[in-house]
Amino acid sequence: MGERIGVVGAGYVGLTSAACLARLGHRVSCVDTDAAKVGRLRAGEVDLAEPDLAELVAEGLAAGTLAFGTDPEVLADAELVVLCLPTPPGVNGEPDLDMLRSSLARLGPVLAPDAVVVTKSTVPVGTAPRIPGYLGRPDIAVVSNPEFLREGRAVRDFLHPDRIVLGADPPDSPAAHRVANLYAPTGAPVVRTGTASAELAKYASNGFLAVKASYVNVLAELCEHCGADVHDVTAVMGMDERIGSAFLAPGPGWGGSCLPKDTSALAYAAEEAGVDFALLREAVRVNDRQRTRMVRAVRLAATGRPDGELSGVRIGVLGLAFKAGTGDLRDSPAVAVATALARHGAEVTAYDPAVRSGVDGVQVVDDPYLVAKDAAACVVLTEWPEFRELDWRRLAASVDRRVVVDARNLLDPQSLAGAGFTRIGVGTTPRRP
Structure with missing residues (x-):
């Protein structure tokens, strides 16, 4: 059996990550503050219109490799804890980290001494070094592992990624190696870097796609004017x-x-x-x-x-x-x-x-x-x-x-x-x- 993994958050990224990590052979506990959602997930009911996700959840539940709950105490024996929490835009576009900070405050007293916290949440550059402080646990190692999942193809993207990005300080830390091993069955290339570069890479990728899409829309307008x-x-x-x-x-x-x-x-x-x-x-x-x-x-x-x-x-x-x-x-x-x-x-x-x-x-x-x-x-x-x-x-x-x-x-x-x-x-x- 693989690692004991905790996933915090059961949204698009969290639920996909939990179900796919269970498929990859790990034992996964996914926690979310929404008790009604957790109840539906325990019954195998998936609200998200995401291809293959409901089947993976049912498979994990049946095999006993995937469980859902609301109490972070269930993560006490987790070897790795993956953060999949929303970071919505606040004033002037600044990401709102309130949910992330409050969740980490609840997790701090629970985590085992050798646990690794993995951030899949899209967070501002410089967040990773602050996470031990949010946890109140300077002993906890942190690895930035930004997600590149496309809605409608999230399961496919998780199980067949074109790259895995791992940010750690230093990049070749033992914690980074432990996270890399989670994805070994995918065969995807692993990019090892510092936490700042990993955090910026996610923003940089989506920013570039936005620029490209806007470019094409202006180009289309020009086409209409010149035939x-x-x-x-x-x-x-x-x-x-x-x-x-x-x-x-x-x-x-x-x-x-x-x-x-x-x-x-x-x-x-x-x-x-x-x-x-x-x-x-x-x-x-x-x-x-x-x-x-x-x-x-x-x-x-x-x-x-x-x-x-x-x-x-x-x-x-x-x-x-x-x-x-x-x-x-x-x-x-x-x-x-x-x-x-x-x-x-x-x-x-x-x-x-x-x-x-x-x-x-x-x-x-x-x-x-x-x-x-x-x-x-x-x-x-x-x-x-x-x-x-x-x-x-x-x-x-x-x-x-x-x-x-x-x-x-x-x-x-x-x-x-x-x-x-x-x-x-x-x-x-x-x-x-």
Whole structure:
């Protein structure tokens, strides 16, 4: 049997880490302050729409290698304790570490003398050296092990990572070796560095992706003005190995639980250090403007004017999650656009295969064909593949105006044209029937 591991926090990162570490042969106890959630997990009920996660939890429960609780006392015999706690943005983007600090204060009296604390939580640079103080345990070793899990692919990313980052002071400490051994079955390359570099690497990675995504959205706007097709332009770019094809798809903006938070935190860290990271600030500004641009596109499609009156106008929305493969609505650009339309007076009806409620001002339905009823425009805001397979002729029979704003460039223009729809994409010329 492998190590005895404690995981603190049962959110996306914590639950995925706990279930996957159990799959890798370790004995895992996962604790969370939410008693109701813990009760559901003990019964094998997983709230997260994450592929393969429910199966892994059930497997761990059945094998006795995975357990859930609310009392940190159960971690008294843990050899390694993995912190998977939220660090939401506070004022000016500074990460809020209150939950992390309070959890560590409760853990301090519990931990065994030779335990190692592993931080998967995304934390500001310089946090690792402070953790023994938060614990009240100067004897506890700390290793920074930032997560790079993508929602919708979290289990796959954990079990088949492209790299494992381990930060320790010094990098080759015995504690770092113990953490590296956890991941040995994955065969992934291990990057050993100091804690400051490991903590910054996570922010740097997400900040770069945000800049790249904002770049492409501005490029798409330029394509619309000069008659170019963003698909062709990005295809050429993606063939350059220095650029790569990932994050070259324009859309309604980037969002989710990580990119906005981590980009704000990186900008805050740069400001505190006296470093002018104007490029990052501009990426955030572009992202905010992209959401506004999508609202204007829908208003134009529905009323004929980018500032047209939407009061009482019906808009059908396909997609609310921040991306396909998850039901996560945190900082979702789809939700931002849908709620902005509602604030302008539109009657917004939305469907998402992983979302059933929880969007202010928006009627969420359980049938995609209901969004088309009397709609002056339909808009695709999340790139769910099943939207391509909808019967667009059936949708055409329900709408008031046959126009689709394809904010993800997901749909087949020919299929839409055959159903009588005008398609308005991002970075492309509108396609009419």
